[in-house]
Amino acid sequence: MIERMGFVGGGAMAEAIVRALIGSDSIKTGRLIVSDPLAERRAWLARQYDVETTADNRRAVSEASIVVLAVKPQQIPDVLDGLRGSLDEDQLVVSVAAGVKLRTIADGLIHQRIVRVMPNTPAQIGAGMSVWTATDAVEESLQAQVRTILQCLGREVFVRDEEYLDMATAINGSGPAFVFLFLEAMADAAVHIGIPRAMANELVIQTVLGSTLMARETGQHLAELKNRVTSPAGTTAEGLHALEDGRFRAVVDQAIRAAYERSKALGAAK
Secondary structure (H helix, E strand, O other), X not given: OOOOEEEEOOOHHXXXXXXXXXXXXXXXXXXXXXXXXXXXXXXXXXXXXXXXXXXXXXXXXXXXXXXXXXXXXHHHHHHHHHHOOOOOOOOEEEEOOOOOOHHHHHHHHOOOOEEEEEOOHHHHHOOEEEEEEEOOOOOHHHHHHHHHHHHOOEEEEEOOOXXXXXXXXXXXXXXXXXXXXXXXXXXXXXXXXXXXXXXXXHHHHHHHHHHHHHHHHHOOOHHHHHHHHOXXXXXXXXXXXXXXXXXXXXXXXXXXXXXXXXXXXXXXXO
8 A cells, every 4th residue: 555645736637546546445545635726626626535635735745655746747847946855765756747857857856766657638537548667766666656556547558768758648648639539520420421419429439449449359450450341342441542532641640740749849848
């Protein structure tokens, strides 16, 4: 069981982690404290999860064995300034701020035990995908605790090369928005050909969910799964031709590259 955790930032990702940890009995509610500048947000978190809340970041981290930096990238400089020099050597800092490098956090806090995580929003329902890395000062026992936390949110992948996190930001970080856009486009097209909106949403969501689960369960190459659906001169072949004619692959590639470049820019700006 995790001893005590302090969260700097009480937004959606912090809440997802709190909810997952409480639900898995990995930590007791009395051992969680969350700082947030908004009084309404603090009150809601306290009521909903029976956790301690505060407006003081230093108080939130003062007795925590694990400190989670759950703020937006643009807020990181001020947060690091406010916490600099306040951490003990044995405390572990876990950052979920997109694009912010390990070195930036370590230098800003004057602290070496740092983990950087790129989670995603499906973590809010326990179906997340997290990619993470750590400084050399994070020993295996602490890595095991981080793995336990992230597995409560869904699946996790550890990488030694931090550069993969900027790449992952473009896939699992931004990816849910791309998927939601595709779902919306399919549903709108279904309505366009005459299917009622509620029915269109159900058809599209279950189709994408089932296809995703099939890809995971079978382990087959994605192209092979696609070809199994595609009959010569059939409806699927005609639809795929339209997607390819519209440069579907190229546009997806551009979206991933744009998100990746933005992730690198966010890190460079810190």
